[in-house]
Amino acid sequence: MKLANPDLLKFQNYIDGTWRAAARTMAVCDPANGELLGNVADGSAADAETAVTAATAALPEWRRRTAAERAATLKRWYQLIVENSGDLARILTLEQGKPLAEAQGEILYGASFIEWFAEECRRVYGQTIPTHNPAMRLSTIRQPVGVVSCITPWNFPNAMITRKAAPALAAGCTVVIKPAQETPLSALALGQLAHEAGLPKGTINVVTGSDAAGIGRVLTQDPRVAKFTFTGSTAVGKLLMAQCASTVKKMSMELGGNAPFIVFDDADMDTAVKACMATKFRNAGQVCVATNRIYVHQAVHDEFVEKLRTEMAALKIGHGTEAGINMGPMIFRRAVERVWELVQDAVASGANLEIGGEPLPNGENYFAPTLLTGVSDDMRIATEENFGPIAAVQQFTDETDVIRRANATPYGLAAYVMSENIRRANRVVEALEYGMVACNTGVFSTTVAPFGGNKESGLGREGGVEGMAEFYETKYCCFGT
Numbered sequence: 388m389k390l391a392n393p394d395l396l397k398f399q400n401y402i403d404g405t406w407r408a409a410a411r412t413m414a415v416c417d418p419a420n421g422e423l424l425g426n427v428a429d430g431s432a433a434d435a436e437t438a439v440t441a442a443t444a445a446l447p448e449w450r451r452r453t454a455a456e457r458a459a460t461l462k463r464w465y466q467l468i469v470e471n472s473g474d475l476a477r478i479l480t481l482e483q484g485k486p487l488a489e490a491q492g493e494i495l496y497g498a499s500f501i502e503w504f505a506e507e508c509r510r511v512y513g514q515t516i517p518t519h520n521p522a523m524r525l526s527t528i529r530q531p532v533g534v535v536s537c538i539t540p541w542n543f544p545n546a547m548i549t550r551k552a553a554p555a556l557a558a559g560c561t562v563v564i565k566p567a568q569e570t571p572l573s574a575l576a577l578g579q580l581a582h583e584a585g586l587p588k589g590t591i592n593v594v595t596g597s598d599a600a601g602i603g604r605v606l607t608q609d610p611r612v613a614k615f616t617f618t619g620s621t622a623v624g625k626l627l628m629a630q631c632a633s634t635v636k637k638m639s640m641e642l643g644g645n646a647p648f649i650v651f652d653d654a655d656m657d658t659a660v661k662a663c664m665a666t667k668f669r670n671a672g673q674v675c676v677a678t679n680r681i682y683v684h685q686a687v688h689d690e691f692v693e694k695l696r697t698e699m700a701a702l703k704i705g706h707g708t709e710a711g712i713n714m715g716p717m718i719f720r721r722a723v724e725r726v727w728e729l730v731q732d733a734v735a736s737g738a739n740l741e742i743g744g745e746p747l748p749n750g751e752n753y754f755a756p757t758l759l760t761g762v763s764d765d766m767r768i769a770t771e772e773n774f775g776p777i778a779a780v781q782q783f784t785d786e787t788d789v790i791r792r793a794n795a796t797p798y799g800l801a802a803y804v805m806s807e808n809i810r811r812a813n814r815v816v817e818a819l820e821y822g823m824v825a826c827n828t829g830v831f832s833t834t835v836a837p838f839g840g841n842k843e844s845g846l847g848r849e850g851g852v853e854g855m856a857e858f859y860e861t862k863y864c865c866f867g868t
């Protein structure tokens with residue numbers, strides 16, 4: 388891999404401020420063509436324990452620093468990420484597959500969490516409380532929770548790390564990160580830049596490895612870890628929550644979704660189609676807030692479908708490093724097979740295949756952008772998170788009914804509403820049981836607002852002032868006079 392700054396390419400674990408080999412290595416490959424990118428440390432549970440030991444040792448000195456001091460270090464990290472964004476994007480595209488422009492966007496989005504939390508940590512205030520007793524003085528102070536462990540997914544190999552690590556470090560916590568085994572290089576590059584930025588040894592540690600269960604047990608059960616934060620599937624999230632129960636860790640969970648995208652008959656069709664494309668085909672649909680169920684009012688159904696078909700047919704698919712590519716491969720063959728199975732199940736259950744429907748011949752992990760109509764709520768394509776480039780369209784006629792259908796899922800992460808009628812838009816946004824609702828746009832993620840889900844989509848919020856609060860304990864102080 389050719390980089391302007393070859394120092395960013397690291398293959399060992401970053402523990403206690405040093406690069407350390409593991410007993411074994413694991414291959415990291417380009418999902419577009421299977422090409423070997425390198426062999427990285429295949430870390431073990433023992434490596435994770437060493438990292439927790441380093442984070443525990445680093446905690447007293449890091450938390451003792453003033454917020455301004457921590458902020459200055461974090462801003463250096465932010466600057467270095469921005470300066471190296473071209474290389475970081477290239478690493479990301481090669482190991483994950485998304486188009487280079489999207490990767491570049493993720494690097495800057497990821498960096499924005501570091502900048503924002505570096506600023507935010509200077510404004511974390513306690514309270515003085517009007518006392519209930521003249522002989523007592525009451526107040527609160529907010530203190531860093533302690534050692535934080537993070538497990539992150541492959542779909543956003545950079546931003547899901549910074550969205551956790553930045554507020555944790557800004558708050559005065561130290562962190563141990565286990566990235567997904569498909570995308571360790573982006574995580575290790577962040578480690579290298581953190582090192583260059585002067586984050587003290589042990590404050591940030593990265594343990595890569597294929598033994599997710601073994602490493603995960605340490606990160607969720609070691610009593611020295613105070614908080615565990617995770618992004619990934621709901622199934623794994625539930626397992627990790629159960630493991631965290633043994634030591635009553637604080638937890639943040641960003642889990643799966645099943646986003647409804649509702650197009651009313653008073654929507655602007657061009658806006659609706661543009662928003663649908665943005666939410667459906669970003670990262671080949673491998674996004675937890677990606678549209679999963681598209682509900683279109685019967686009166687505008689045909690118009691919407693025709694416009695969507697035209698836009699989908701224009702997508703350019705190929706290796707993410709090539710110019711003009713809109714969609715890359717899926718992350719691995721297992722994901723392709725699963726999406727294919729869901730499409731076949733829908734067609735066998737009566738859905739109409741409008742375009743796509745199968746893997747593409749130009750590489751092992753490409754799946755054609757697929758448009759299904761005549762989908763119904765009981766099909767697997769509607770009940771399961773498809774996590775792929777599949778637009779599955781259903782029809783509706785009644786507002787109350789479509790709200791009921793949209794809410795009839797155990798998930799509650801993101802939802803989308805397309806309507807030019809402000810009264811209706813307000814009504815529907817309020818009635819949807821989701822942590823995030825976007826109206827007349829398909830792009831809403833930002834550092835400054837709380838990201839997270841209701842129901843089985845998770846616990847806690849990342850980003851915004853809420854994202855900072857996740858890494859503090861509030862201490863109530865009562866002074867007798």
Ligand SMILES: NC(=O)C1=CN([C@@H]2O[C@H](COP(=O)(O)OP(=O)(O)OC[C@H]3O[C@@H](n4cnc5c(N)ncnc54)[C@H](OP(=O)(O)O)[C@@H]3O)[C@@H](O)[C@H]2O)C=CC1
Nearest residue numbers: 539540566567568599600603619620623642643675772774
């Ligand atoms: N942002 C989101 O909401 C995401 C949702 N998903 C959903 O999950 C589905 C499956 O994707 P998948 O990658 O398998 O997601 P997982 O939930 O399996 O993986 C996410 C992270 O959890 C780790 N992990 C997996 N099993 C364990 C375990 N037993 N103990 C500790 N850590 C574990 C993974 O490590 P390793 O890589 O080493 O296995 C990875 O770092 C997707 O199709 C999608 O529906 C997936 C990714 C992100």
Ligand SMILES: O=C(O)CCCC(=O)O
Nearest residue numbers: 542543618674675676832
């Ligand atoms: O899929 C995810 O887990 C994160 C979504 C990216 C974002 O919009 O922040």
